Amino acid sequence: MVSPSPDKANGYDVEAQAGLARYLTNNTVQSFSWRNLNVTVKDHKNKQPLSILTSSYGLVAAGQVLALMGPSGSGKTTLLNALAHRVAASNAQVAGDIMMDGQRANRTMLRQASSYVEQEDAxxxxxxxxxxxxxAARLSLGQTISSAERHNRVDSLIAAFGLNQQANTIVGTPLQKGISGGQKRRLGVASQLVTSPSILFLDEPTSGLDSAASREVMSYISDVAKQHHIIVIASIHQPxxxxxxxxxxxxLLSAGKTCFQGPTSETQAYFERIGRPIPGHYNPAEYLLDHVNTDFAKDRARADQQLQQVHDAWESSDENQRLIERTTVQSPPEKSVTSSSKTASSSRAALILLHRNWIKAYRDLLTYGTRIAMYLGLAILMGTVWLRLPYEQTSIQPFINAIFFGGAFMSFMAVAYVPPMIEDLQTFRKERANGLYGPLSFTIANFLIGLPFLFLIALLFSVVTYWLSNFRSSAGGFFWYLLWLFLDLLAAEGLVVLVTSVAPIFVVALAVTAFANGLWMSVGGFLVDLGSLNVFWKYVFHYIDYQAYVFQGMMVNQFRDTTYTCARVDGKAQCMYLSDLAAKGKIRGTAVLDAYHYAHDDKHIGKWVGILISIIVVYRLLGYLVLRIQKS
Structure with a gap:
């Protein structure tokens, strides 16, 4: 272990550790244990139960760090997730006892007393x-401590993990370099320790780090655990x-069964006693992992036999029997193990998330900056293609085309929101699993933060396209155009939120969102007018198509109060659309709306706005419900 100097060594601040002790001494869990823990899944081939973790026992005392090790597929991540009351595996059945201070701990108790740091911390x-x-402190501690105390706790944690010099450095984005990989791992742990957990679960905290960085990260974790009596359970690949x-x-696990569990200092003696001595010049962890790994054995039958001997030796060992005796379930005392809730109220959590999302939105160009540039480029393209259309019969169809293009492609290009939404969902799932807030707070904050940016996008697009394309020249016409585009974007982003909540995989979410937009374009009333649209597509999809209402509204906005000059052939007016102005060689715009079967009174326009708002609400509500029913 690193032995820091009285002042500082490797960024380790002794004074900071002393200050931190004031905030991490309220842990009430003195031991964490599990008894006869089994995890089974259904075999895909024969549909029979398949055990992926068998009869696991364990005990860890406050201040200790336990390493879960084993070859790939040995069950260490399954065990870690089962202990943390997370989803151990897809459709897995978990049986056994998980205890804090010898008393059975349910999901709520354990999550309030623990924090979990994932391998790819979001x-x-x-x-x-x-x-x-x-x-992290604001979301977990809420109003239980003063602002000054919260700042002191944050500063103490940052100093204790050697991050003082990086305190004002961003974590790092694809466009902006931030802190190193080892510093990110320390930051991930520090952001969980701010909640003062009694138990800390770490999934591969050294993954992707070199030997020196791995040792540095684990040294900080070990020091904090010992000084503040925190139970740490970490899955480690090959230290x-x-x-x-x-x-x-x-x-040590292999094939879902325990090969050894006990003090690290007793490892050498145990394996020597069972006839599997660790050579003196070998890294013990590397040697043992190779010894119980049968995946690459040339003689698989012999390797399986040797592994079974290791399993049998542990089953019959005195160490295993003592462990089983020490993990008995105790009768609950008069005062059971409890932990105060670390979940902020929905309204407070939503405000905190809104603040955090605002910082992310204006700093991270990938969130809204690139989208603003993309939409502005599309506006210039549209404005210069449909440039200053004259109010003549030949411009009627180009006006209609421009209206369709503007609304449809504004909606389609909302697929650019898929990557940042997936990133937000990863953060949400991590923080929700640690009990910081629920899907309601996330949904509210996610919706509210989008409003100003989407309005800005709609405004910039409208300013460029409306006047360049020569749409109806009036302030009222411009603001109606802006409103339809804004509602269009809100609905399109709501669709992205729903799709990514159901399938938070980039390629899948992108494909489904693009397909949905193609469907809305097809049944919206432009490519095929309502009089010709197939009954199935009309009644099943057209009336829930938000693009259809945007197109209708923008059509009414352009054609209800405008007139167009008919073409003249041999000195006579030839009008494409017949109206009461035909004798004057003009076309009243309402004739175009009648041809598309669009009502154009204020009552219908108000109804379309109401339907659009309802669609936006339904998308967000469905997204919320999907997040609510999903397991974490």
Whole structure:
């Protein structure tokens, strides 16, 4: 273990650790254990139950760090998730006892007493180190502590994890370099420790780091755990010998069964006693992982037999029997293990998330900056293609085409919101699983933060296209055009939120959203007018197509109060659309609306606005319900 100097070594601040002790001494859980834990799934081939974790026992005391190790597919991540009361595996059945201080702990109790740091921790790249920890504190601690105390706790954690010099540095985005990989791992742990958990679960905290960075990260974690009596359980892939020595306890898994569980210092003696001595010049962790890994064995039958011998040796060992005896379920005392809730109220959490989203939105160009540039480019393209159309019969169809193009492609290009939405969902699922807030707060904040940016996009697009294309020249006409585009964008973004909530996979979400937009374009009333549209498509999809209402509204806005000069052939007026102005060689715009079967009174326009708002609300409500029923 690193032995820091009295002042600072490797960024380790002794004074900060002393200050941090004031905030991390309220842990009430002295031991965490599990007994006869089994996880089974249904075999895809024969549909029979398949055990992926068998009869696991364990005990970790406050201040200790337990390493879960094993080859790929050994069950270490399954065990970690089962212990944290997370989804252990798809459609998995979990049986056994999980206990805090010897008492059975349910999902709510455990999540209030613990925090979980995922392998790919969903840090927000546009936030600074201090903001990351501070927002975690605000979401988890709420109004239980004063603002000054919260700032002191945040500063103490940042200093304790050697991040003082990076406190005002952003985490890092694809366009902006931030902190290093090792610093991100330390930040991920610090942002969870701010909630003062009694138990900390870490999924591969050293994954992707070199040997020196891995040791640095685990050294910080080990020091904080010991000084503040935190139980740490970490799945580790293949630590170096110096990193391995930092762990107090060691649990070795293979094929879902335990090969050893006990103090790291006793590992050498145990394996020597069962006839599997660890050579002196070997990294113990590397040797043991190779020893219980049968995936690459040349003689698979012999390797399986040797592994079974290791499993049998553990089953019959004195160490295993003592562990089983120590993990008995105790009768609950008069005062059971409890933990105060760390979940902020929905309204408060929504305000905090709104603040955080605002910082992300204006700092991260990928969130809205690129979309603004993209839509502005589309506006210039549209305005210069349909440039200053004259009010003549030959311009009627180009006006209609421009209206369709503007609304349809504004909606279609909302697919650009898929990547940032998936990133937001990753952060949400991590923080929800740690009990910080629920889907309602996330949905409200996500909707509200989009309003000013989407309005800005609609405004910039309208300013460019409306006057360049020579749409109806009036302030009222411009603001109606702006309103339809704004509602169009709100509905399109609501669709993206719904699709990504159901399928948060980039390619899938992109394909489904693009398909949906293609469907809306097809049945919206432009490509095929309502009089000719197939009955099935008309009654099943047309009336729930938000693009259809946008197109109708923009058509009425352009044609209700405008007239067009008919073409003249041999000195006589030839009018494409017949109206009461035909004798004067003109076309009243309402004749175009009649040809499309569009009503153009204020009552219908108000109804279309109401339907559009309803569609927007339904998309958001469905997105909320999807997040609510999903497991974390």
């Amino acid at each position: 840090l927000i790249g546009s936030l600074t180190v201090r903001e990351t920890v501070d927002f 170096s010998s110096s990193t391995f020595a930092l762990f107090d306890q060691f649990l």
